[in-house]
Structure formats: C-alpha cells, structure tokens
Amino acid sequence: MAIEKINSADLSVSTLQLIECAKKVMSNAYNVYSHFYVGAAARTISGKIYSGTNVENASLGLSVCAEPAALLLAISAGDPEVIDMAVVGGTSPDTKGGRVATPCGRCRQIIYEVSQISKTDIMLYCCNPDLSEILRMTISDLLPLPFGPKDLGVEKEVENYLGQLRSTISEDKK
Numbered sequence: 001m002a003i004e005k006i007n008s009a010d011l012s013v014s015t016l017q018l019i020e021c022a023k024k025v026m027s028n029a030y031n032v033y034s035h036f037y038v039g040a041a042a043r044t045i046s047g048k049i050y051s052g053t054n055v056e057n058a059s060l061g062l063s064v065c066a067e068p069a070a071l072l073l074a075i076s077a078g079d080p081e082v083i084d085m086a087v088v089g090g091t092s093p094d095t096k097g098g099r100v101a102t103p104c105g106r107c108r109q110i111i112y113e114v115s116q117i118s119k120t121d122i123m124l125y126c127c128n129p130d131l132s133e134i135l136r137m138t139i140s141d142l143l144p145l146p147f148g149p150k151d152l153g154v155e156k157e158v159e160n161y162l163g164q165l166r167s168t169i170s171e172d173k174k
C-alpha cells in the first residue's frame with residue numbers, strides 16, 4: 001500500500017470515531033517540557049478503542065509516546081489484537097492546520113510488534129489537530145524491512161499467549 005492523503009468526508013463513521021478518540025485524549029498530555037500534544041487511539045478486534053497520550057519525564061529520554069500508551073492499555077486489558085490506530089498531534093489541541101503527526105521510529109517498531117500479534121498490517125490514520133489533513137497508511141508502509149516475533153521464531157509463544165488470553169476470557173464468562 002502507499003501513504004494516501006484522504007478527506008475526512010471519505011472516512012467511515014467508525015474510523016472518524018477512532019480519530020475523535022485520539023483527538024479527545026490529546027488534552028490530557030503530560031507535556032510540561034515539549035508542550036506538544038499527541039493523542040493515539042487503537043481499535044482491537046473486539047471493537048474496543050484504547051486511547052493514550054504522551055507522558056513526559058524530567059529525564060526526557062524516559063518520556064512515553066501516545067502510541068505505546070494506547071497499546072499498553074489494550075494489551076493490559078487482555079485485548080491485544082489491534083486492527084487500526086489514529087494519531088493526532090500538534091502544539092495545542094486547538095491548533096488550526098499544522099503538520100500531520102506520525103509515529104516516531106521507536107513507536108513504529110512497537111506498533112509492528114502488535115501487528116504481528118494481531119496478524120494484521122495495522123492501518124494508521126495520522127492527523128493534524130483540526131483534522132484538516134489526514135494521511136492513511138499501514139505500519140509496513142512506515143517501517144520497511146521490519147522484524148517482529150514471527151521473524152525471531154517465537155510465533156508459537158505468541159499463539160500460546162493469545163490462547164491463554166482467550167481461555168481466561170471464556171473462564172471469566174462462566
């Protein structure tokens with residue numbers, strides 16, 4: 001696939017909802033150092049949306065981006081199979097226009113790991129704060145020659161992990 005510029009009028013209601021979740025969480029950013037706001041939302045096969053924001057740290061290097069914040073919530077909820085994500089970022093949630101926010105290099109690797117868990121080339125919607133510009137792409141568009149659990153030969157462990165989660169979920173329902 002290629003990175004495509006798309007019009008919000010061409011997006012489905014459910015994709016717009018995903019993007020709105022990312023936009024909404026931006027205002028919770030703990031960004032006292034950069035004053036940059038990012039919101040990310042990840043939707044899983046269960047249909048649930050997990051959203052996260054950037055959390056900075058005085059060490060700077062220990063800051064957490066919005067994308068892993070959202071993915072860690074999905075994984076912690078036992079719902080790790082992500083199908084698509086939205087990322088919205090800018091100097092304020094109310095900025096008009098501005099550049100589209102895209103995942104940093106580290107986040108691309110983290111999203112790729114989850115894409116192998118999900119067996120899905122995760123679709124990403126990267127947006128500027130007023131959503132006047134939206135780019136659609138997959139994680140493989142953003143991360144050429146990637147490697148993940150499958151490439152390191154732990155596919156079976158990932159399957160066991162997912163099987164364990166599913167059996168825990170079905171036991172909870174009993």
Ligand SMILES: [Zn+2]
Pocket residue numbers: 065066067103104105106107108
């Ligand atoms: Zn990042």
